[in-house]
Amino acid sequence: MQAPSKTSYDVVIVGGAMYGSSIAWWLTEQAGFDGSVLVVERDPTYEFCSTSHTNSCIRQQFSAPINIQISQFGAEFIKNFRSFMGGDERVPDITLQSFGYLYLADNEGFAATLKDAQQVQSKLGSGTMHLTRDEIQERYPFYNLEDILAGNHNLVDEGYFDGNTIFDWWKRSARERGVEYAHNEVVSMTQAPSGLVTSVTLATGEEISCGTVVNCSGPRAVETSRMAGIEVPIEPRKRYTFIFRSEEPLGHVLPLTINPSGVHMRSDGPYFMAGCPPEDDHAVAYDDFEMDHAIWEDHIWPAVAYRVPHFERAKVINSWAGHYAYNTLDQNAIVGPHPEVTNFIFANGFSGHGFQQSPAIGRGVAEWIASGAYQSIDMSPFGYDRVIENRKFVEKAVI
Structure with missing residues (x-):
């Protein structure tokens, strides 16, 4: 394991697979955001993460409009991947x-x-x-x-794509733009009396101050959220x-x-x-x-x-x-800030939809962190409030 280069970051992302890397990269795309970003990944080989075991498909066949719109942007992103990545000639074209x-x-x-x-x-x-x-x-x-x-x-725009190449380039490009990746593990969090997370402690002992924490821990999401006193049904x-x-x-x-x-x-x-x-x-x-x-x-x-x-x-x-x-409440994503611990951000519980939704949701979370609001697609229907209220997000097309 390795210690980060600094003791304070504006954003600490817990988990560096598809979602951690998507959000990290999209943060570098946000106009006016020049904050420091640390991605903490416990296994840099990604051997056992969900990203490495995906079947890498995308569909628009959902019953909820927001899920359809998310996939439509995903298809646009896949088909125009090099363009979205700034026209970098090193970036391959992705076939859908x-x-x-x-x-x-x-x-x-x-x-x-x-x-x-x-x-x-x-x-x-x-x-x-x-x-x-x-x-x-x-x-x-x-x-x-x-x-x-x-x-x-x-x-039309529904089928298989090479998601791992997208993941690799998000990670590579984010690093080139100044995002720091550390092979380490977040083991605890410190909170102010208000509930806001003020720092994370790493397995190697360092206490890292932070402005925002993003939970991108995949199936381990509840282990991360419990460090902030939060339960998620994942x-x-x-x-x-x-x-x-x-x-x-x-x-x-x-x-x-x-x-x-x-x-x-x-x-x-x-x-x-x-x-x-x-x-x-x-x-x-x-x-x-x-x-x-x-x-x-x-x-x-x-x-x-x-x-x-x-x-x-x-x-x-x-x-x-x-x-x-797997989100046991309703098999749909939990996205955005906690209503009380407002600097704790969720990107969790995709229940098999994660790869196809990562372009749009990564962008949305980055927008929220940078500006305090969703700019492109309103992700608020996926908010944590429904967990508190035990209110299911209805999506009839779950595989």
Whole structure:
């Protein structure tokens, strides 16, 4: 571990993965902000963070307008990445492979929910189509749709992107612009009588004064918030991913298909990717990344082989377990300042939406820190107030 170069910073960000680096970089973009920024990261290899285990997809198919708008900006950012990064010729272009998400409904109630969501998305400019079973079959004849009534699909700005390259460049560019990264760990915080955080103490013993603290601790968010006497309903939940090949060629790009059972699958280069939550979806230890290979045999393979008969002969070639930073209240982000500890800022609880939402939410948090208000998209619906009030943010399209 290493000590920071100074004993005082305007902003201390706890956690340097996707969100810590997004916010750090966006702070360097804020007109009039020239404060010092320290990012404290406990594992600079990022081996076990959620960022390293992401499936790196983006969708506009949400039911809440703010989530749609956040993803629309995310798509704009991905497609114009070099431009957003100042036209730096070192920065690669990022391709958004728009094979789309395909939500499948096997009952009238969910079909109606999809149709309502499509109308909300369409009003905001999304290309989502509400399709009958026959229309899906015509477009994708390889599906078995005997149990399906309808579906939603969007081939515009919805699919896979290389999020890790974005993360790497946020981190690199932030450092070049003066943001300091320290391999260390925040172990406690000191608060004034007003409740404001005045300093953080590091594992190596240094006490670092700060003006603002940002919680970007991923699945460990509650460990960080408790240092300021704050509870957040966030815990690590395990998610499994399997890469497989089909012995019978599909001959077509597979949209990210969400089955009614909860199993999802998509094309992954020459192979395919599939995943699902465990049947017993509970909190796990922060260091528990053990695979459960029986999930493939018992749950995933039967579902993908039923939906796509070409996958009857499928072979797993890679697999891993990662953690969602799971918000047990409503599976949506908690963003912005605490109402009383006003210099403690949340960027937590994305519950699987984190990578795709990081451009817009990173920008929004940076705007708040720099100016005291959201300038681009109003993130206040994600505020901590709803945790205090036990009031859920309603989003019907959660995977």
